[in-house]
Amino acid sequence: MEVAKTIELVRSLVQAARSKGKKVGFVPTMGALHIGHISLIEAAVKNCDFVVVSIFVNPTQFGPGEDFEKYPRPLDADLKICRKAGVDVVFVPTPDQMYPSENLTWVNVEKLTESLCGQFRPTHFRGVTTVCAKLFNIVAPDVAFFGQKDAQQAVVIKRMVADLNMPLEIVVCPTVRESDGLAVSSRNKYLTEEQKKDAAYIYKSLQKCREMIEAGTTDTETIIAEMRKMLSQAPSIQIEYVSIVDAETLQNLDRIIGKVLAAVAVRTGPTRLIDNILVDAGKK
Numbered sequence: 001m002e003v004a005k006t007i008e009l010v011r012s013l014v015q016a017a018r019s020k021g022k023k024v025g026f027v028p029t030m031g032a033l034h035i036g037h038i039s040l041i042e043a044a045v046k047n048c049d050f051v052v053v054s055i056f057v058n059p060t061q062f063g064p065g066e067d068f069e070k071y072p073r074p075l076d077a078d079l080k081i082c083r084k085a086g087v088d089v090v091f092v093p094t095p096d097q098m099y100p101s102e103n104l105t106w107v108n109v110e111k112l113t114e115s116l117c118g119q120f121r122p123t124h125f126r127g128v129t130t131v132c133a134k135l136f137n138i139v140a141p142d143v144a145f146f147g148q149k150d151a152q153q154a155v156v157i158k159r160m161v162a163d164l165n166m167p168l169e170i171v172v173c174p175t176v177r178e179s180d181g182l183a184v185s186s187r188n189k190y191l192t193e194e195q196k197k198d199a200a201y202i203y204k205s206l207q208k209c210r211e212m213i214e215a216g217t218t219d220t221e222t223i224i225a226e227m228r229k230m231l232s233q234a235p236s237i238q239i240e241y242v243s244i245v246d247a248e249t250l251q252n253l254d255r256i257i258g259k260v261l262a263a264v265a266v267r268t269g270p271t272r273l274i275d276n277i278l279v280d281a282g283k284k
């Protein structure tokens, strides 16, 4: 496994692999790798011949007062995980490599970035799409792997790739959860025991939503009220949003119809946690 700290090196390693006819898979991450990331790496290793993982805590997707400075950066442990998982190249650029001067060019996906997390993190998605566009240009993969855990991100990236005719495929892998249902996240490291217990109510509220849809409830307001009730059982949780949206347009729905995304964002203490489920309620 090679650790590439420069754009030039990762480009030349990928070019060498491609010239041998290898299919290149790419997993962009911010590091602090866990079993959720490993599931994406495993999908890449299974489906591609040459796998690149990037580890870059991207400053442009953090807003003022967010956790950019304190975001965990356990590089040695991350490299070990990548080696064990069969990764070919880990790309670990410095912020100066990625943003050598003031960034004047931004990629912004409209509409899809306005709902859900976009309401609360107004500059987040343009940071994500800009860094992913840069990483796709640097790594030039055939396939890039993203997690359903960040559902809005996956929808936004797919749209960017389609709208800008980027020559790669986006594969979205299922959310990996702890035994109590909590979606695995690098930010779970911040939680106290009590906050972790409370955080399990996020998935409970999403399960409640699925049960209600499966039992035939179609009024989203009724479902959201029950989800909020479930979350209110967790004393440390402050709700940011509980939303039921169309899975493609990410627009709020009054009634359950077609493929819906139920998504929750909360804070417990200083930590922000998100989760979601997709439910197919049948034909529109």
Ligand code: AMP
Pocket (backbone or CB within 6 Å): 028, 029, 030, 031, 035, 036, 037, 039, 040, 145, 146, 147, 148, 149, 150, 173, 174, 175, 176, 177, 183, 184, 185, 186
């Ligand atoms: P991050 O390092 O948080 O930027 O995440 C890198 C990639 O891993 C993103 O595509 C995430 O959606 C994905 N990911 C994070 N947590 C999980 C999880 N629990 N299950 C599946 N994918 C995940």
